[in-house]
Amino acid sequence: MGCSYVIVGHSERRTDHGETDKQVKAKAETALAAGLKVIVCIGETLKERKAGQTLSVNRNQLRRSLPVGATAANAVIAYEPVWAIGTGQVATPAQAQEVHAAIRKALKSKLGENEGDKMRILYGGSMKPGNALELLTLPDVDGGLVGGASLSVADFWAIADAT
Numbered sequence: 001m002g003c004s005y006v007i008v009g010h011s012e013r014r015t016d017h018g019e020t021d022k023q024v025k026a027k028a029e030t031a032l033a034a035g036l037k038v039i040v041c042i043g044e045t046l047k048e049r050k051a052g053q054t055l056s057v058n059r060n061q062l063r064r065s066l067p068v069g070a071t072a073a074n075a076v077i078a079y080e081p082v083w084a085i086g087t088g089q090v091a092t093p094a095q096a097q098e099v100h101a102a103i104r105k106a107l108k109s110k111l112g113e114n115e116g117d118k119m120r121i122l123y124g125g126s127m128k129p130g131n132a133l134e135l136l137t138l139p140d141v142d143g144g145l146v147g148g149a150s151l152s153v154a155d156f157w158a159i160a161d162a163t
Contacts, residue, residue, distance in 0.1 A: 006031045007145075009041040009065050011080045021064035028067035032074055039076045039145065040065050041124065042103075046083035055102045062106050070111070072118035077103055078145040084125035085147065091125050093134050100140035129158035136163050 008031065009024035028038045042061035044054045062077065079099055084090050091099070100121050108116030123135050124145030135141055149155040 003036065005037045005039055005076075007039045007041060007078070009061075011041060011043055011082045011085055014041075015045075015082060021061055024065040025067055028065065028075070029069070032067055032069055037074045037076070038067065038070070039078050039122070040067070040070075041078045041080050041145070043080035043082050043125070049081070049083055054099060058099055058103060059106050062103060063110070066110065070119075072111075072115050072120070076120045076122060077107070078122040078124045079103060080124040080145065086126070089126065090128075090131055091123075093138055096123055096125075096135055097138045097140060100138065104140045127159060129155050129162065132159040132162035 008027045009019065009021075013019040014024075024040065028040055031038050040062075042058050042065060044057040048054065048057045058079065066077075067075065079096070081091050081095075081099070100123070103121050104116060107119050107121075110116070111119065120142040121140060122143045122145040123141050124147065126148070127135060127144040127146050128149050132144065136144065144159060146156060146159055149159060
């Protein structure tokens with residue numbers, strides 16, 4: 001069909017369908033074996049954020065969901081703060097950078113310094129034209145996993161222009 005990437009572990013699959021880290025990892029490994037690149041989504045709920053579990057939840061999801069054989073050439077991580085998707089809320093730049101930096105550190109630990117530095121980490125929590133530039137210029141944010149804003153050509157184009 002001409003696809004080259006597949007999203008696994010999207011917050012809606014995890015939340016609405018009870019998809020586990022183990023299932024996400026299995027899907028990602030199957031996709032890699034089929035020659036696809038994977039976008040592995042991770043992120044915490046509002047309850048987890050309020051409980052101070054943001055970093056541990058994301059590190060654990062990354063550790064348990066990242067497929068064997070993942071490299072910067074065949075895998076991308078997308079941080080989706082579940083509490084910010086479709087709610088009108090968005091992580092502040094400081095919140096987004098804190099989580100992205102923790103993900104980067106975990107990637108370096110798991111894959112080595114070079115691969116961890118090269119692997120792309122996307123922000124996927126209600127990116128819009130009004131916040132795209134601020135989010136996309138953070139040190140550990142390598143792009144966006146744009147949801148609802150991609151349904152409007154004008155909004156999507158404004159996000160693309162923000163970089």
